[in-house]
Amino acid sequence: AxxxxxxxxxxxxxxxxxxxxxxxxxxxxxxxxxxxxxxxxxxxxxxxxxxxxxxxxxxxxxxxxxxxxxxxxxxxxxxxxxxxxxxxxxxxxxxxxxxxxxxxxxxxxxxxxxxxxxxxxxxxxxxxxxxxxxxxxxxxxxxxxxxxGMVFGEDGRKMSKSLGNYVDTTMARGKYGTDALRQWAVIGASTGSDIPFNWKDVDFGYRFMRKFWNAARFAGPHLNAKIAKLDPKKLKFRPIDRWILSRLNRLIGQTTGWLEDFQFNHAMGAIQTFVWHELCDMYIEEVKHRLYGDDLTADAARYALYHVMLTAAKLLAPFTPHFSEEIYQTYFGKDHPYPSVHMSSWPEVNKKLIDESAERAGELANLIVGALRQFKSERKMALSRELPSVVIYTSSRETAKQLKEVGDDIAGTMRVGKLNIKVGKPKLAERVLAVEPEMAKLGPRLRADVRLIVQALREAKPEDLAKQLAKGKLKLRAGGKRFELAPEDVKVIKETASAGRKVEVIDIQKPALTLLITSPRSGLVRRRTRSTRRARRRSAS
Ligand SMILES: [Zn+2]
Structure with missing residues (x-):
């Protein structure tokens, strides 16, 4: 022993x-x-x-x-x-x-x-x-x-017919396919530990393959043997390409090490994270706008995509043998002498492609792309909608330099008309656009008089109203009557401006970045009322 x-x-x-x-x-x-x-x-x-x-x-x-x-x-x-x-x-x-x-x-x-x-x-x-x-x-x-380890029921107890907590593998295979079930078995627990059965993990395994398959289906038409055989030295890689190639080579090293060490769950988890978040969610989105081009940077994106996807399929082969084979046969097999992905050689780390500076730049690009994507989605804006201008402020010259390297990638991915990167802090001014009545509060209290309030709020200068409110209460005179409003009776509508233009602001903590965005709706969101529009006209004049 x-x-x-x-x-x-x-x-x-x-x-x-x-x-x-x-x-x-x-x-x-x-x-x-x-x-x-x-x-x-x-x-x-x-x-x-x-x-x-x-x-x-x-x-x-x-x-x-x-x-x-x-x-x-x-x-x-x-x-x-x-x-x-x-x-x-x-x-x-x-x-x-x-x-x-x-x-x-x-x-x-x-x-x-x-x-x-x-x-x-x-x-x-x-x-x-x-x-x-x-x-x-x-x-x-x-x-x-x-x-x-041993497989337990979802309830954590040993599977048994009398407890009714057993899962017939044919059930899981029928519903999600063998490779989804295999992913649960791999990721469910560290080697030697007991594994409770978990439908969620099987379902995740299925969705993971669907994600990868959809990405391959999108990228497939751009990939071919000619791309695979291009001389990388002659291509114009952008930092975002060097980022994904660097991450891929790290992943090869980690996965190989974990497999040698029988740490299957670590290997599987790292591949899933890479494929899902780095390859599909970020890289493919970030090169989409280049794939239709016909120059050395478009070829570089296609070359990187080809090698990243093929290598990911190979790394997955021990875990999802059927799925990997399907990806290989559909998109890569014809370019290679191996009749099966399982007969191809195991990927080797290319240390020259591990590039810390490209990784930092790539991560910065991902961070900004993620923030802008969230900005658009929160405003129910199509991802393809152009943002006329984004200015990124950072206090670090180093960060600014890296951001400039990936500026075109960010702008191309998120359809930014003009992207500026500045060192320092933005000068921001807050402008009160309007003070609007909270009808739900004032309506029941003032009944018919509420119309007088609405009128008075519209006619006053919003800045003056805001100043009064800041002191705790708002006194109004309307229709020969006096009213006193508390801060909760109204809402103050503000906007942020930089250099006289309305902007929206995103603050990112790590690293500290401030994004000033001029959105296509540099106007106001729709629910705001006529009074606001009037206020805007006034403030503009
Ligand atoms: Zn005898």
């Missing part, structure tokens, strides 16, 4: 504890109907056991004759067969040697590199393999034992 590598390592102790706790020999006979017969007979008169000779094997003692005519002890001619059969572990305890061609041993296959099994059979299979091979061949039959 100590010569062998155990994954996870603490599982070794389970075997040692088991071996040390045993009080009796291995009972190899069982009373079962089906199993390997024990090749023995007994003399009916003196009970002398007669064992089959090696050349006779395999024998069924109930049907076959013993190797002797007469009992060597009492000369009797009558024998009865052994009724018991062998313990099933007796057969499987020689598995590894049999795989290696025993009794001749193919040393390429022995000892086995890996013995994978569940926690439940450490005391049986792992133990008997060791015992039998040590007895027979004097050496341990495996180099590494990989112990997997």
């Amino acid at each position: 100590k010569q062998v590598r155990w994954v996870p390592e603490h599982m070794r102790q389970r075997l040692i504890d088991w071996a040390e706790s045993m009080d009796w020999d291995w009972v190899i006979s069982r009373q079962r109907i089906f199993a390997t017969p024990i090749p023995a007979w007994y003399c009916t008169s003196c009970r002398e056991p007669i064992v089959a000779e090696e050349r006779q094997l395999p024998v069924t003692p109930a049907k076959d004759k013993p190797p002797v005519e007469r009992c060597p002890k009492c000369n009797s001619e009558s024998f009865e067969p052994e009724q018991d059969v062998l313990d099933t572990w007796m057969d499987s305890s020689i598995t590894i040697a049999v795989h290696a061609g025993w009794p001749e041993l193919d040393r390429r296959l022995f000892p086995a590199d890996l013995q994978p099994n569940g926690t439940d059979i450490i005391r049986t299979w792992d133990y008997y393999l060791l015992v039998r091979h040590l007895a027979l061949l004097g050496e341990a039959p495996y180099r590494t034992v990989l112990i997997n």
